Amino acid sequence: MQPYELSLTEAADAIRARQLSPVELADSVLERIAQTEPHLHAYATVTAERTRRAAREGEHDIAAGRYRGPLHGIPMGVKDLIDVAGVATTAGSRVRADHRAQTDSTVAARLTRAGAVLLGKTHTHEFAYGLTTPQTRNAWDTGRVAGGSSGGSAVAVAAGMATFALGTDTGGSIRVPSALNGVVGLKPTYGLLPRHGVTSLSWSLDHVGPITRTVEDAALVLTALAGHDPRDPASLTAPAIDYRPPAAVDLKGLRIGVPRNYYFDHIAPEIEAAVRHAIDQLQALGARLVEVEIPMTRYVQATQWGLMVPEATAYHADTLRTVPELYEADVRILLEAGELMTAGDYLRAQRSRTLMRQEWARMLEDVDLIAAPTVPATAVRVGQETITWADGSVEGVSDAYVRLSAPANITGVPSLSLPVGHDTAGLPIGMQLLGRPLEESVLLRVGHAYEQTQPVRDLARAT
């Protein structure tokens, strides 16, 4: 096994035991990037010189007895929407061509404090306003989309080009590419990870979170990044805890909600079969399955759009007036059309969100978590714009990918996506676990228990 193939947990164990040096690990991952990046295009910038320097410092510190914890010496990618001092945050846009971040975002600073080693900035759909990340290709099939908007991060982790990565999620942008590339993605509770220094798509829906190879890896990153920062007005003051899941796989006493509506509607049969099979595995581990009715589903898309469209337009108001031609066509027209939404519509969406949060809280009194598909379709072919369902209805690809993710953005509940198999084309399938606010530990415990019943997953090797 080469160092680039190690999960974060495995690499951390090897580094702590002095069986692997951060320099060996960084060199291995950089070599993997050199081989694979020309096919997959996961990175906007690779900071190889800085990577090697940081890895040498990590090696030196650890040798001197200054071990900082499981992220020390681990190479990682950061979505190109998140500021890292001295590096451009292009947000995948020509609007930001001359950008250079002056200071670290809170999450980047916390990664540095934990000793993680930056590999570079990963591609995002322009300003995170899209679900495909057209610059990047799927890690399992280069004829397929990466998913988005954190497509570069998910592909880098899936293909061994980063041991872990950070993404952002406004309507599924961590979980969608994670599902489509067969890796783990966690959208934490709204406000748990500070967004200071992260370019906004929609203030009231944006989240930052980890993309990793395993659930345990996600727990390690979350532990290093959680914590209050008053510079993000949504930042929570939840006490710091260690999110690492217990080794035990016994899920006895846990009530898992299985949606009877919405999440299994208009979904590829192979995804439904794989997710239901995974849910059966959770039952076999002792969990009790409880059918649940998802509330207010008719208003999910309306609320998501009613919040996101005007907030995104507001963020871009100045540049839309000065340099509109620098935006890609798909993003520009959404920003422009967003100018035409009324304040009344926006407030209705915010009031609908109040109701939806109340209804979800009520539903989550009866169960400890909900298990559901992450996306209704695996990765579509590059250029494909619509999906036709069995009943003949046609849905836009982006609408389909957002559909099952948006409820967690609107309500702020945590959602963990993890791989639960492949379809007959060999493309990964994701299941999401949704929980009560600040109950990430429950999701991580269940996800980790599931993973322990499964064979270790291989890295993606695109064909």
Next chain:
Amino acid sequence: MSAEELTPSEAARWAARGGLLLPADRHAAIAATANHIHSVVAVLRELNLGDTPPAPAYRASQERRDATV
């Protein structure tokens, strides 16, 4: 076209009222996109919102703790 939908010239006027001058060759496409967004969001009018307040939290007491990394 329903009475709620914007024509291309109306879309241009509304945008101009907000300070955004749209090139003439974009009026039709932007009106179509805006009308589609409107058709999605208009579903919220079915909700009986009663006294329901909007979601954004607002705390008058601002914490003054220093940022921590």
